[in-house]
Amino acid sequence: MLDTLQKMGRHLDDMEAAGKLVGSINNEVLEAYKARSSQTHANAIEEWKKIHARVTERTRFFLEGTRMATNLLKDAEDESNSLALNISNTVNPK
Numbered sequence: 001m002l003d004t005l006q007k008m009g010r011h012l013d014d015m016e017a018a019g020k021l022v023g024s025i026n027n028e029v030l031e032a033y034k035a036r037s038s039q040t041h042a043n044a045i046e047e048w049k050k051i052h053a054r055v056t057e058r059t060r061f062f063l064e065g066t067r068m069a070t071n072l073l074k075d076a077e078d079e080s081n082s083l084a085l086n087i088s089n090t091v092n093p094k
Helices: 002-032 036-091
Strands: none
Touching: 002 036
């Protein structure tokens, strides 16, 4: 699970970097070209960026939820081990 979380974290970083790169390229196009077609292209890129931002945010939400679930499971396992040790020492005192 930890490996999956690390991979998801790297994927999220890559998604955010891609969004920034697309935004930067779009700004360059808008500054360099003043044709109507470049504005149409820029509008389409802006729409893509909005969708990308939603997907990135949902991915982040999923990643955080998965991290929380993993921590809860680890805490439950630790508590279970502690209770089992206490029972074992009561039943079989040293």
